[in-house]
Amino acid sequence: MAAFLEYAFLQRALVVGLLIAVACAVLGVFLVLRRDAMIGHGLSHITFAGVALGLLVRRLPLAVAFVFSVAAAWALVKLKSKAGLHGDTALAVLSSGGLALGIVLASVAKTYDAGLLSYLFGEILAISKGEVLLAAALTAAVVGIVLGLLNKLLFVTFDRESARASGLAVERLDTVLTVLTAVTIVLGMRVVGILLVSALIVIPAAAALQVATSFRGALLVAAAFAALSVVAGLMAAYALDLPASGAIVLVGLVLFGGATAFRARPT
C-alpha cells in the first residue's frame, strides 16, 4: 500500500482506473439490462482500427480512436433503426469490419510492436498527467449525463413501448447511451486494453444485478464492485508483478462469482 503513496505513476493509475471503471460500470448496468452487453466488445474492435490508423499517420492514436468509436456507435444505432438489422448482427458486422481494417492498417504501418500491443492489452501504469485530466473530464461528463437522464434512461430500458407512448424520444436516448459507451471505451482501452475493455462494462454490472433490489442500488453496487476491482487488481499487479489489466478483470470475476453465489444461497 505504501508504494501507492510513494510513486506518482501508481497514483495516476489508481485515479484513472477508478474514474474509468466507475463510468464503465454505470453504463454497464443499462447495457446489460438492455441485452446490449456485447456492445463494448464490438465498439472496442472498431477503436482498434482507429488506433492503427493513428499509428500509421503518426497522429494521436487516442483521438483517432475516439472518432472511429463514436462514428461506429452512431452507425450502429442507424443500422438497427433504419436497416432493420438485429443488434447482434449490426454489431458483428461493424466489429469484424473494424478488426479487419485495423489488421490491414497496422500491417501497412508496420506497427506490430509494443506501441500497438499497449493498446491491445492496456497500459495503466504508463498513464500521463494529461490523460488523468482527460479521464477526469470525460468521466465527469459521462456520469453527469447518465445521472441527469437517469429516470428517462431507466424508463426506456425497462419498457420501451410505454416510454415511447408517454412521449419520450426513445431513439435519441439510444444514441446518447451508445455514444457515451463509445467515449468510455476509448478511455477504458488505456486501462485494460481493447481486448478486455468490455469486461469493465459488463462484469461489475452483471455482478451488481445479481444482488440489487432497486435500480439506484444496482448503480451504486456496480460502481463499488468496479472500484474494488481496480484497487485490488492494481495492488495485486504491483505486489505479484502481474499485468494490471488481467489482474483487474480477474478480481472483477471473483466479485461476480461471489455475487452469484450470494444470490443462489438457500434462503
Add this chain to the structure above:
Amino acid sequence: MDSAAAEARLLVDVEGLSFGYGRTLVLEDVTLPIVEGDFLAVLGPNGSGKTTLLKTILGLLKPTSGTVRLMGEPVSSFRSWGRIGYVPQKATHFDPLFPASSREVVAMGLLAARPAFHRTTREEAENIRRALSLVGMEKEAERPIGRLSGGQQQRVFIARTLVRKPCLLFLDEPTTGVDAGAEEQFYDLLASLNVNEGITIVLVTHDIGIANRHITKVACLNRRLVYHGSHAEFCGSKTLQDMLAGGHHLISHHH
C-alpha cells in the same frame, strides 16, 4: 352550443382508419368515437387488428389512410401524452431480475415531462404513494417488480399511468398472466377507476368472460369494425351470435 359540448367530450375520434403492412390490410376503414366516461372493450379474435388499432391511436404506428384525433388534436401534433395512460400487452414480459422497486416503476410515469436533473418533489412523492394506494399496492412499494405476481405487476403498471392523472387509459390484454381469482378483482379495480376517478377506459381483449359485468360499450373488430354500441345491445346482437358460431373464443377462454 350543445354540439360544442358534445364535441368536447369526444376524447378519441378515429375516422376511416386503415393500416397495412405492404398490401395486406390489418385494419380497414375503421371509424370509432371514444367518449368521456366510456368503459369500452375492443373485442376480436387474435390477429383481428386490436393491438394495431391501439398503437395507431397512440401514434406509435402511422395509418395508411384515415385520421386519428386525440382530444380534438391530430395525433401527429398531439403533445399532452400525460393525459393518456397506456399499458402495453407485453408490459409484464420484462426481465424478472430487473432491479426496480414498485415505487421506481411508478416514478417512471412522472418522468417524460420532467427536465434533466429533476429531483422528486414532495408533491410527486405523494402522487406516487396515492397512485400505488389507488391500485392497492401501497404495501408493496419497496418490493422488486419481478417478485410480484402477474396481477400485482399489472396494478403497478396502471399506477405508473395514474401518477400523471390521465383522463384516458388504454390496456392491451391486461389479464394475460393474471390468475383467475385475481382477474375479477382486477376488473373491479378498473371499474372503480372508471366510476370514482372518472377515467375513460379502453380495454383490448379476446376474452370478455369477466369484464362484461363492468363494461359499458363494445367494439368488435375483425379487420373492419363489425359492431360498435352499448354493451347491453351487444349481448342480444347478431354479432355476438355470429362470433360464437364462428368459433371465436370471445366469452370464455382457457389458456
